[in-house]
Amino acid sequence: MARRIVLSSDDGPSRSVENLTIDYRGDLNEQQFDAATTGSGPTLVIAGAGTGKTRTLIYRMAYLVETGTKPESVVLLTFTRRAAREMTSRAADLLDGRCQRVQGGTFHAFCLGVLRRHAPTIGFPRNFTVLDAADAGDVISVLRADGNYDQGEERFPQKRTLYSMFSAVINRQEPLDEVLARRYPQFSPLYDGLEQMRQDYQAYKKSHGMMDFDDLLYRTLELFAADDGVRREVAGRCRHVLVDEYQDTNALQAELVKQFASVHGNVMVVGDDAQSIYRFRGADFRNIFAFPEEFDDTQVLKLEQNYRSTQVILDLANHVIDNADRSYEKTLFSHRDVPDAELPAVVPAADGQMESRFVAQMILRLRESGVPLHEQAVLFRSSHNSYELETELNKRNIPFVKYGGMKLSEAAHIKDVLAHLKVAENPQDAAAWNRALQLIHGIGPKTAKSLIEWATNEADDPFVHTDNAPFSNRYISQLKKLLGTLRSIRDPDMPLVEQVESVIDYYRPIFEDEYYEDYPKREPDLDHFIGLSENYSSRRDFLSSLALDPIELTALDNDGEHEDEPPLVLSTIHSAKGLEFHTVFIIRALEGDLPSRYALREKGGVDEELRLFYVAVTRAEDNLFISYPMTQYRRYQGEYMTDPSRFIVDVPEDTLEPVQLVEETEAQEDDQPLLGGDTPAALGSGDSEQTSASAPKQLGDGSDSASRADTETSREYDPRDVDGLPF
DNA sequence: GCCACCACCGACATC
DNA sequence: CGGTGGTGGC
Numbered sequence: 001m002a003r004r005i006v007l008s009s010d011d012g013p014s015r016s017v018e019n020l021t022i023d024y025r026g027d028l029n030e031q032q033f034d035a036a037t038t039g040s041g042p043t044l045v046i047a048g049a050g051t052g053k054t055r056t057l058i059y060r061m062a063y064l065v066e067t068g069t070k071p072e073s074v075v076l077l078t079f080t081r082r083a084a085r086e087m088t089s090r091a092a093d094l095l096d097g098r099c100q101r102v103q104g105g106t107f108h109a110f111c112l113g114v115l116r117r118h119a120p121t122i123g124f125p126r127n128f129t130v131l132d133a134a135d136a137g138d139v140i141s142v143l144r145a146d147g148n149y150d151q152g153e154e155r156f157p158q159k160r161t162l163y164s165m166f167s168a169v170i171n172r173q174e175p176l177d178e179v180l181a182r183r184y185p186q187f188s189p190l191y192d193g194l195e196q197m198r199q200d201y202q203a204y205k206k207s208h209g210m211m212d213f214d215d216l217l218y219r220t221l222e223l224f225a226a227d228d229g230v231r232r233e234v235a236g237r238c239r240h241v242l243v244d245e246y247q248d249t250n251a252l253q254a255e256l257v258k259q260f261a262s263v264h265g266n267v268m269v270v271g272d273d274a275q276s277i278y279r280f281r282g283a284d285f286r287n288i289f290a291f292p293e294e295f296d297d298t299q300v301l302k303l304e305q306n307y308r309s310t311q312v313i314l315d316l317a318n319h320v321i322d323n324a325d326r327s328y329e330k331t332l333f334s335h336r337d338v339p340d341a342e343l344p345a346v347v348p349a350a351d352g353q354m355e356s357r358f359v360a361q362m363i364l365r366l367r368e369s370g371v372p373l374h375e376q377a378v379l380f381r382s383s384h385n386s387y388e389l390e391t392e393l394n395k396r397n398i399p400f401v402k403y404g405g406m407k408l409s410e411a412a413h414i415k416d417v418l419a420h421l422k423v424a425e426n427p428q429d430a431a432a433w434n435r436a437l438q439l440i441h442g443i444g445p446k447t448a449k450s451l452i453e454w455a456t457n458e459a460d461d462p463f464v465h466t467d468n469a470p471f472s473n474r475y476i477s478q479l480k481k482l483l484g485t486l487r488s489i490r491d492p493d494m495p496l497v498e499q500v501e502s503v504i505d506y507y508r509p510i511f512e513d514e515y516y517e518d519y520p521k522r523e524p525d526l527d528h529f530i531g532l533s534e535n536y537s538s539r540r541d542f543l544s545s546l547a548l549d550p551i552e553l554t555a556l557d558n559d560g561e562h563e564d565e566p567p568l569v570l571s572t573i574h575s576a577k578g579l580e581f582h583t584v585f586i587i588r589a590l591e592g593d594l595p596s597r598y599a600l601r602e603k604g605g606v607d608e609e610l611r612l613f614y615v616a617v618t619r620a621e622d623n624l625f626i627s628y629p630m631t632q633y634r635r636y637q638g639e640y641m642t643d644p645s646r647f648i649v650d651v652p653e654d655t656l657e658p659v660q661l662v663e664e665t666e667a668q669e670d671d672q673p674l675l676g677g678d679t680p681a682a683l684g685s686g687d688s689e690q691t692s693a694s695a696p697k698q699l700g701d702g703s704d705s706a707s708r709a710d711t712e713t714s715r716e717y718d719p720r721d722v723d724g725l726p727f
Numbered sequence: 728g729c730c731a732c733c734a735c736c737g738a739c740a741t742c
Numbered sequence: 743c744g745g746t747g748g749t750g751g752c
Contacts, residue, residue, distance in 0.1 A: 382739045444730045
């Protein structure tokens with residue numbers, strides 16, 4: 001390697017902050033200040049939950065820019081694109097517009113930018129398709145139908161499973177036989193077929209110009225290895241690398257950090273080993289312990305002072321995490337002085353329906369007492385855990401947005417539209433062809449396959465109808481329409497919105513036929529999709545952006561209707577990472593759900609679930625309710641007793657207070673039974689004035705919310721009802 | 728031979 | 743509410 005001459009940077013040797021526009025000392029505590037204003041070189045910041053990690057990174061960005069680093073040469077790698085956007089724009093507010101030009105995004109998005117510029121170096125076209133997990137599954141299905149990997153085995157893995165196996169090989173850098181032995185022992189006997197399939201999958205993506213999420217990382221490293229000039233150029237533009245959520249990086253990402261920092265050596269990673277919750281996608285929290293070994297002279301800083309939660313909530317969090325293995329010792333202490341802070345409560349409900357009613361009613365009461373809906377969140381282990389609650393919320397007209405559920409681009413009808421756009425973008429995309437073709441009446445798997453072969457291999461121009469194509473009269477007229485539509489939208493001068501509209505015009509009759517039972521419900525999504533495309537200048541950007549930054553389906557439902565009242569948040573714990581709420585409900589705290597039954601199979605699985613629970617607990621600022629149903633119903637099994645989560649049993653009552661739900665019996669109203677807590681514990685802490693305002697005060701002045709409360713929920717505000725509560 | 732339709736089973740978290 | 747597997751019909 002060439003000799004390096006390091007020029008001293010513009011921030012200079014002095015750590016003087018006196019002449020800067022931002023008051024770093026005044027705005028930050030001492031630990032935060034040290035992290036934000038440290039000099040160059042590798043730095044590891046261990047930051048507990050709620051300790052101002054984000055704030056510190058924002059001030060760090062501002063500090064770097066203010067002391068002379070060009071914003072374009074600062075790279076901020078975050079876990080979601082949303083996080084990057086928020087942080088750069090907050091830094092921009094703090095200083096001046098300049099921080100907006102900081103390069104920020106996920107590893108995947110950053111690598112995508114590099115690969116778009118240099119793909120040909122490693123044998124990919126520049127317009128390669130980005131496969132999301134579902135697309136990757138489709139490709140694997142196509143392969144499976146072609147090849148003879150399963151040898152008639154009865155229990156060959158599902159495409160989802162196949163994809164996660166192949167993914168683990170890449171992003172953990174572990175051979176397939178080891179992955180099988182560790183996670184899928186039941187499929188170890190199929191090793192030969194699986195390994196063959198995995199290699200075919202890799203080759204297929206390359207020959208068809210496709211990259212899945214792992215490829216974006218892996219191929220970037222391949223590119224750097226293939227052409228050191230590219231590495232130097234990219235790393236040369238990374239004067240300072242900042243990495244958020246470092247505990248959730250995988251082996252490839254850790255290596256990428258090294259490469260990005262290989263020219264300037266300035267890298268600051270921030271993370272919390274206690275919050276590592278992405279092992280399933282290859283994250284290895286040991287990266288955070290290995291960091292000081294990978295980078296010589298690493299400076300290790302800690303943030304321990306919590307600004308988010310009350311001390312009683314932190315007591316529970318500390319109690320929880322004490323049971324986990326970890327090495328960076330830290331105990332969170334609160335900086336918030338809240339007299340009479342409510343203890344976290346554990347709330348058993350008779351069944352799921354009662355649990356949902358409890359959560360819904362409590363949310364409304366808190367809203368009455370002044371906690372807006374969007375300051376409250378319901379968290380759960382997996383997306384389907386909230387179905388029952390969603391029904392209840394809909395019944396009561398409580399607006400909510402759900403994170404971690406179905407994505408817009410996962411809805412079948414949106415995938416249909418996307419397939420057409422993908423074919424236009426990359427005519428080699430066999431999986432997209434497959435989907436688009438099979439929508440045509442008369443074309444099934446076999447016909448589609450021969451048409452795809454023709455389109456991707458033999459045809460000079462697959463969008464022009466020629467006589468040597470294997471067409472049959474059964475579907476010819478519809479196929480001509482398809483090819484005509486695709487040909488027209490490939491016109492480079494056609495604006496993206498018109499392309500999307502043109503595809504939808506073609507698709508609409510198919511859509512109404514395919515989803516004849518419920519297409520009116522799906523129809524608005526198509527309009528949203530058109531609207532979304534207006535924000536993008538090219539089809540290519542639009543498609544990769546949708547893959548890397550999927551949009552929550554429920555986030556679209558609520559616009560307009562509830563403008564004056566931002567909605568309640570429902571979220572998987574994973575999607576709630578980095579967020580905070582006045583009140584948090586953790587529902588379905590059950591053995592089998594949290595910890596998940598799948599986690600129990602694997603070594604270290606329960607610890608990961610414990611960290612997940614810890615993340616959920618530490619989202620709460622003031623109120624925390626952990627509830628579970630005591631009975632459940634399952635088909636063929638009938639009603640059975642559940643076991644409460646191991647994470648909440650045996651917690652002392654002065655740390656986690658039991659609350660009993662009681663159906664109101666006197667003056668009972670037909671279909672709206674009411675709740676109240678009446679255990680001694682509940683009454684003991686019980687006469688806070690918070691909810692005692694008996695006259696329901698309306699939030700906002702919207703007639704919408706007022707009338708809703710009158711008609712639908714006013715009975716919930718009956719003072720009788722409020723009296724029995726432990727608040 | 729191939730496609731369309733109907734009955735079933737099973738369901739984790741995400742860039 | 744998805745994928746999948748069986749069967750009848752063209």
